[in-house]
Amino acid sequence: MSEKPRVLIVDDEVDMCWALENILMLEGYKTHTATSGKEGLELIRQLHPNIGMLFLDVKLPDIDGLKFASFAKQHYPQIKIIIISGYYYRDSEAVQQGLANSLFDGFIGKPFNISEIRSAIETIAPSQ
Amino acid sequence: MKSTDFDNMSLSERKYERLCTMIFSCIPSSLLMFDRNLRVVIANKNFLEKSRRTEYETIGKHVDDIFPSVILQYTRLSERIRTVFETGVGDRGREMYYRSPGLPTRVYYYNLTPLVDNQGVVESVMLIMDDITQQVSLREKVRQTERHLAGVVESANDIVTSLDPKGMILTWNNAAERISGYIERELLSKPLTSICADTQKATLVSIIEGLSRGKTVKHIELGLKTKTGKIIPISWSFALMRDDAQAVVGIVGVGQDLAERRELEAQLFHSAKLASLGVMAGGIAHEIRNPLGISSAAAQLLLEYPENETLRKECAQKIYSGIKRASQIIEELLKFSRPSEGRFELTNINDAIMETLTLIEKQLVLMRIEIKKNLDQHIPLIKVERNLMKQAFLNMLLNAANAMPDGGTLTLTTATDGKNSVMIGFRDTGCGIPSENVDKIFDPFFTTMPVGKGTGLGLSITYSIIKHHEGAIHVESTVGKGTAFTIKLPIKKE
Ligand SMILES: Nc1ncnc2c1ncn2[C@@H]1O[C@H](COP(=O)(O)OP(=O)(O)OP(=O)(O)O)[C@@H](O)[C@H]1O
Ligand SMILES: [Mg+2]
Numbered sequence: 001m002s003e004k005p006r007v008l009i010v011d012d013e014v015d016m017c018w019a020l021e022n023i024l025m026l027e028g029y030k031t032h033t034a035t036s037g038k039e040g041l042e043l044i045r046q047l048h049p050n051i052g053m054l055f056l057d058v059k060l061p062d063i064d065g066l067k068f069a070s071f072a073k074q075h076y077p078q079i080k081i082i083i084i085s086g087y088y089y090r091d092s093e094a095v096q097q098g099l100a101n102s103l104f105d106g107f108i109g110k111p112f113n114i115s116e117i118r119s120a121i122e123t124i125a126p127s128q
Numbered sequence: 129m130k131s132t133d134f135d136n137m138s139l140s141e142r143k144y145e146r147l148c149t150m151i152f153s154c155i156p157s158s159l160l161m162f163d164r165n166l167r168v169v170i171a172n173k174n175f176l177e178k179s180r181r182t183e184y185e186t187i188g189k190h191v192d193d194i195f196p197s198v199i200l201q202y203t204r205l206s207e208r209i210r211t212v213f214e215t216g217v218g219d220r221g222r223e224m225y226y227r228s229p230g231l232p233t234r235v236y237y238y239n240l241t242p243l244v245d246n247q248g249v250v251e252s253v254m255l256i257m258d259d260i261t262q263q264v265s266l267r268e269k270v271r272q273t274e275r276h277l278a279g280v281v282e283s284a285n286d287i288v289t290s291l292d293p294k295g296m297i298l299t300w301n302n303a304a305e306r307i308s309g310y311i312e313r314e315l316l317s318k319p320l321t322s323i324c325a326d327t328q329k330a331t332l333v334s335i336i337e338g339l340s341r342g343k344t345v346k347h348i349e350l351g352l353k354t355k356t357g358k359i360i361p362i363s364w365s366f367a368l369m370r371d372d373a374q375a376v377v378g379i380v381g382v383g384q385d386l387a388e389r390r391e392l393e394a395q396l397f398h399s400a401k402l403a404s405l406g407v408m409a410g411g412i413a414h415e416i417r418n419p420l421g422i423s424s425a426a427a428q429l430l431l432e433y434p435e436n437e438t439l440r441k442e443c444a445q446k447i448y449s450g451i452k453r454a455s456q457i458i459e460e461l462l463k464f465s466r467p468s469e470g471r472f473e474l475t476n477i478n479d480a481i482m483e484t485l486t487l488i489e490k491q492l493v494l495m496r497i498e499i500k501k502n503l504d505q506h507i508p509l510i511k512v513e514r515n516l517m518k519q520a521f522l523n524m525l526l527n528a529a530n531a532m533p534d535g536g537t538l539t540l541t542t543a544t545d546g547k548n549s550v551m552i553g554f555r556d557t558g559c560g561i562p563s564e565n566v567d568k569i570f571d572p573f574f575t576t577m578p579v580g581k582g583t584g585l586g587l588s589i590t591y592s593i594i595k596h597h598e599g600a601i602h603v604e605s606t607v608g609k610g611t612a613f614t615i616k617l618p619i620k621k622e
Contacts, residue, residue, distance in 0.1 A: 013418050013422065015419075015422045015446055015449070015450065016418065016421060016422055016425075018422075018442070018446065019421070019422055019425035019426060019429070019446065020425070022425075022429055022439065022442075023425065023428075023429065026429070026432075026433060059414060059494045060494070061493045061494055061496060062496060086413070086414045086416075086417030086418050086421060087413070087414045087417075109417075110417045110418060110420070110421030111417060111420045111421035111423075111424040111425070112421060112424070112425070113424075113428065114425065114428045114429070114432065
């Protein structure tokens with residue numbers, strides 16, 4: 001089996017990035033982090049062939065996370081997107097619609113359990 | 129039947145009587161003379177005119193046929209005339225309401241006077257009636273005005289009291305009784321100073337002295353000591369009562385119960401605060417979930433990988449800082465939602481602004497609003513009700529944010545002129561306020577926000593909070609460019 005796909009983490013909270021980074025690292029993933037939408041887009045542009053997953057915060061200071069998601073889906077459809085938000089709930093309309101329209105592939109509300117992250121990864125990338 | 133006295137009169141007597149008749153006909157009073165049988169002997173011109181009778185219909189007629197029976201009943205006129213005949217003593221100073229057919233009611237003031245012959249026997253009784261309708265109606269008007277004024281004074285919500293020039297209480301209205309607990313009777317002729325808070329007696333004494341020298345006083349706050357010993361803040365205004373010669377004859381004091389007003393204000397402030405809490409709730413949830421999320425993730429990492437030395441340290445650190453941040457937000461929120469204690473405390477306005485900002489800073493950043501701080505680090509401390517002031521600031525920040533839905537710059541400025549006041553500026557680069565709305569924005573419930581989003585109370589609350597601190601608020605705005613609100617607060621020296 002080839003190397004696991006890398007994960008891009010976009011969250012404006014440095015500490016949140018740190019937490020996700022550590023969790024995923026210990027699961028055996030290589031990660032990249034960005035703390036703004038702009039930085040995230042830049043990384044995606046550079047690294048997209050190697051990136052398989054995107055953990056994305058919705059409320060970013062410069063770009064609406066949902067817009068970020070739809071842009072990424074359009075240009076890099078192979079990247080699976082998991083939304084992580086303290087603002088929306090799983091049953092928020094925006095989340096329900098996004099999942100139904102495959103705007104993103106998973107949703108995790110903050111605060112979360114590490115097991116939720118594991119099962120989200122399991123659901124979207126069972127083959128890997 | 130007996131012949132009339134008239135037949136028995138001597139010549140000179142008749143002459144004398146003609147003279148009298150002449151005089152009677154000239155005087156401006158109505159006059160009737162009755163004989164012992166209560167029949168009219170003489171009726172003067174004035175009476176005949178007023179009663180619209182002819183002499184023929186009057187002379188020789190019994191008193192009961194002259195006046196309407198209603199009048200006779202309530203004046204008991206016949207009986208009174210008879211008594212004068214018997215006792216020889218006149219009956220004076222009574223009022224009679226008389227309405228001749230087809231004329232408005234008139235009021236008469238009447239006298240009964242006995243005319244005595246040589247032997248001291250009452251020969252006839254003279255009824256003189258003066259028309260006092262006009263005086264009575266004037267008197268009625270004065271009474272009405274007085275009653276009206278008394279009604280106003282008694283139903284007033286404020287204390288209304290009149291004092292003599294020395295400051296002794298002459299009147300004490302209902303509101304004064306309710307507020308002070310003293311009824312009027314207990315205070316009559318006592319000095320107003322006797323119910324003044326001990327520490328302010330001297331002030332009141334000098335106010336009253338100044339008043340009697342012609343100075344008026346407005347909105348002076350003095351403590352009033354109620355019957356139960358409680359001190360209530362009253363805002364007093366005093367004015368002078370002068371007589372026609374301009375001499376001071378008394379003092380009128382009107383006092384507003386500030387405790388009552390402050391209570392109402394506090395309730396209003398509090399409900400508005402809850403309203404803005406609702407506005408912030410969404411943002412706050414986000415704000416707290418982030419540090420909670422971090423702490424919880426770090427704790428789970430710690431549990432799963434306890435052997436990893438570096439991770440362990442980092443995790444503990446993140447947990448600690450996350451909890452600190454969450455509790456700081458909660459602390460601010462609690463401080464904010466706590467009802468105002470009505471306590472003025474020395475405050476650094478910069479700190480108050482920063483504390484308010486922590487509540488919504490994150491939200492502002494997410495809205496791509498850049499915050500520029502232009503705070504004077506040497507701003508003097510001023511006495512404010514800190515929570516109220518923060519509420520006013522929060523309203524300003526929320527309004528600026530609402531005006532910049534697509535982001536912008538919010539400049540916060542503090543400055544001072546060094547001795548009199550502190551200025552606080554909120555300048556945004558938002559939509560601006562059309563000039564036709566500028567006059568309305570401070571009105572309660574004026575809002576341009578969609579239904580359910582804004583209550584339109586924000587600025588009216590801010591305004592009353594600033595007024596409560598004896599400050600001023602001022603707005604400058606250009607549509608499409610932005611808005612600047614400036615709050616000015618006095619530096620009070622004590
Ligand atoms: N900084 C500003 N820029 C542009 N318009 C403003 C600004 N501040 C206030 N306004 C106008 O004044 C109106 C009244 O403001 P106010 O704070 O009293 O109520 P609101 O913000 O509409 O509702 P609430 O504060 O109760 O949620 C606003 O609806 C808006 O039209
Ligand atoms: Mg407002």
